[in-house]
Amino acid sequence: MKIAIATKDFTEVSGHAGQTRQWLVYDLSNHRANQLLPAPWRVDLAKEQVLHIFEDNAPHPLDGIDIVVCASAGEGFIRHMKKRGAEVLLTGESDPALAITRILAGEALPDPRFDITTTLCKLRDLFSRY
Numbered sequence: 001m002k003i004a005i006a007t008k009d010f011t012e013v014s015g016h017a018g019q020t021r022q023w024l025v026y027d028l029s030n031h032r033a034n035q036l037l038p039a040p041w042r043v044d045l046a047k048e049q050v051l052h053i054f055e056d057n058a059p060h061p062l063d064g065i066d067i068v069v070c071a072s073a074g075e076g077f078i079r080h081m082k083k084r085g086a087e088v089l090l091t092g093e094s095d096p097a098l099a100i101t102r103i104l105a106g107e108a109l110p111d112p113r114f115d116i117t118t119t120l121c122k123l124r125d126l127f128s129r130y
Helices: 075-083 096-105 116-125
Strands: 002-008 022-027 041-044 067-070 087-090
Touching (some): 002 096, 067 096
Antiparallel strands (some): 002 022
16 A cells, blocks of 8 residues: 655645645555554655646656545545545644554544635636546
8 A cells, every 4th residue: 555645845744735746655565563664755746747737648656646645635636536546535633654653553633624725726626627
């Protein structure tokens, strides 16, 4: 399983996942419960690779992701990621390591905080191609 966490400067869980350029990706394919969490790799997307505008007409650095974790995302982004085979989890947790630890422990993530950009995204999503 691969989990991608939208971040601000690779240190804090980011809102507005569709515009996020910096991602931490955890490959948990070989991870076992009694092992330390593997170090994530950093993915810094080019402007044309940002998921809000990416055309899905070429390979993408986040291909093969099973779960996306972010602080906020619009319905269009959630539908887009579902088409790409990934579930989107929204959280109020700001620490990426704590978020991934909770997911692996089967714990619920804290609810996301209010984000005005999510409201704006919902309006934009009414006209989204996804």
